[in-house]
Each structure stands twice: as C-alpha cells, then as structure tokens.
Amino acid sequence: MCARNPPLVILHIPQRSKVIPSLSPFCLKLETFLRMANVPYQISYGMKRSKKGKLPWLEVDGEQVDDSNFCVKYLEGLFTIHLDSHLNSQELATSYAFWKMLEENTY
Numbered sequence: 001m002c003a004r005n006p007p008l009v010i011l012h013i014p015q016r017s018k019v020i021p022s023l024s025p026f027c028l029k030l031e032t033f034l035r036m037a038n039v040p041y042q043i044s045y046g047m048k049r050s051k052k053g054k055l056p057w058l059e060v061d062g063e064q065v066d067d068s069n070f071c072v073k074y075l076e077g078l079f080t081i082h083l084d085s086h087l088n089s090q091e092l093a094t095s096y097a098f099w100k101m102l103e104e105n106t107y
Helices: 025-036 068-079 089-105
Strands: 009-013 042-045 057-060 063-066
Touching: 009 025, 025 068, 057 068, 063 068
Parallel strands: 009 042
Antiparallel strands: 009 057, 057 063
C-alpha cells in the first residue's frame, strides 16, 4: 500500500520587493499561515488574479481558493490544522479580538 502524496498547494502572490516579502498584509498573512502550519507549498509570482479578482489566492490540486480567510479555513480542513488548540477559552477570545482588530482596522 502506498501513502498518498500531499496535495499540491500553489500560492499566487505578487513579486517580492528587495526589502519586504510583500506589501499586501493578506499575502503576508496567508504565507505566514502556510509556514507556521508546515504546509508544503510552491509560490507562483505575478499579478495573475483569481477568478474573483483576488490576490493572494491558492491553487490546490487544480482547484482555486481565494480570499486569504477562505484559504486559511480551507487549508485547516484539508490538512487538519489546529494552530490554536493549545489555547484556553480566554486566550482564544483575546486572539480573536486581536485578529478582528488587525484584519478590519489596519489595512
């Protein structure tokens, strides 16, 4: 019996600059998640947008997933990722508050 290879995950993002990985907080968020969760991925640099006109977006075994929040949720389900599993309920609430504050009010 042979083990199934992990899905091919391709992250579509704009070209990196010389001083910062990305000017887009959404690109930074998604790539950071991939790295923290140890998801194997490849990068495709360019300005090619998803069908919905979004950047960044993922291609997972040929399927398009766009919007960084949807991408994270999709990957959590696909790879059974629980980065917050060690947090108690108070820490989860604090984490959620910071996430919402940064996501909604920083860009």
